[in-house]
Amino acid sequence: MTWMDSLISALQSLKVNVLRSALTTLGIVIGVGAVIAMVAIGAGAESRVSELIKSLGSNLLMVTPGSVTQGGVRLGTGTRFTLTEEDAESIQRDLASIVLAAAPTVRGSGQVVSGNVNWATSIQGVTLEFFDAREWEPGIGRLFSQEEVTGAGKVVLLGATVADNLFSGGDPVGQMVRLQNVPLEVVGVLARKGETGNGGDQDDTVVIPLSTAKKRVLGDRQLRGNLVHAIAIKVSDASLMEEAERDARDLLRQRHRLRDSQPDDFTIRNLSQIMETRAESSRVMTLLLAAVAGVSLIVGGIGIMNIMLVTVTERTREIGLRMAIGARGRDILTQFVMEAVMLSLIGGIIGVTLGLGGSILIAELANWPMLIQPQAIVIAVAFSAFIGVFFGFYPARRAAQLDPIEALRYE
């Protein structure tokens, strides 16, 4: 009996009892479908997190002013500004071996006006280190010059969203805009970055030199002298993140003249670590769900074994006849294993289809990211075939070992 004969024979047998075959494969359908959907959604979440980490700039430490205690009352983060431009310079200079850039930033928000169009957006005052730390370059146009950064140059880089809204497709480079009524020349548009971790738009911003922000645009109502809102530290290598965090803390405590008993007046956060943690927890969740789905596959396999045992018993006379007309044990074994494999393989293919459909539906409805991995499909289909072989083998072997005389006499 050739493989092709076994295959046709198996399909013919399964066709006799369509409802039974369908119900038997249901376990595999659900199992494979769930695995496919879980893997697609899990991979989607993971790829989104890694994209976010990339868009934030990798190996980034963010220093913000911490809580301060005034007369026994602890005030929240950012209630008092403690970081200075000199802190940033000092970090860059003293920790040069492990820090690539330390970028002081001031933030605000305001209205950008170009002709008769205006747009409310966030404003970031930065030094040139900002572009290294965030790995962010102008998509068109140029960066600020050193003179513009130190000398409060009247220049601005637009985020892509702002450029779209103000110039709707036209070339903004060289145009004048007014920011909080200060006229600034657009020198470039930053490359598009996409969403932030919590759904904000990173491209809805304008970037101006730090000195311009403090002297001309935002004023110094909040930030007197050389105070800044935050310092972004770009560490040279991922393995040095902890060391850099410790060194920066020591350096800042020393510069802020904090006694050992005093708490930090700043906070250092490792952004990629936060993202990694979030990714890790979603990975664990995916793994758990996939394990549950895997259990369903095993249960489906047992269902197939059960039905195959029933089938072998029901068809004892057929087996006897086949043996009488010349089927060897191996032919009978192949035939029944093939039936089990067909059951689980068809279940697997339906499961893959449903799983893909389901994950696309979930992605559309719940707006979750998902990523279809071809190897997951191949593995799922191959695994379902394997389940057929594994759980079909025992019933098939029982069939193959029947005594033809007994089998022919079976009522």
Place this chain on the structure above:
Amino acid sequence: MTAPLIQTESLSKDYSVGGGVVHALTPLDLTIGRGEFTAVMGPSGSGKSTFMNLVGCLDSPTAGRLLFDGEDVSRLSTDALADVRNRKIGFVFQSFNLLARLTAEENVELPLMYGRVPRGERRAKAVKMLGLVGLAERGHHRPTQLSGGQQQRVAIARALVNDPLLLLADEPTGALDTRTGVEIMALFQRLNDEGITILIVTHDPEVAEYAGRVVRMRDGHVISDERNASPVRAADVLGRMTAQAAE
């Protein structure tokens, strides 16, 4: 005397049943020549089924030798026995044993499938065999769409499709009405005339009348072995039945 097709030498078969041993076949020496039409008769428990299973290469003897077509098949492996059954023996059963989900043609093709005959060749051969048993028009019918007699004809076509040396029939008319039974016997006689060796196991004396040789068994022994030079012709019986029905 023609060259023997089957030759048994002190062939015996014991079964152990619940601690005891049953001698289903006591040492038996029997020779069946090529082209013979033999009926093996006996009540249940006489050993005729055991004898048929051994001759049909479905079972191996406890002791003694069985030569089939000059080959000692008494010590062959189960796979080798399956091969002998496939190439040299055609089985016909009381209950037809057709597969309900297959068409008549597909049922007839089955032995060729295990004989690894190419697909196209199989179909042609199956069609030819169905023609031989008078069912050329019924190739695409399923067993449930056929009468008992037609089903048994399909089974006979299946038994013949591998050009076997021996046609082994176990109560072939047991599930059929009298007239259909005679028709089947007429078919057997026609096939025997064409040269095929036929061995029928039955307890029906009327069936045995059509055979050229009747072997009677009891308690594992052969108690008589008679040759009948002019057996009843089933075709004549059919003719008389038709004439009677017309009156």
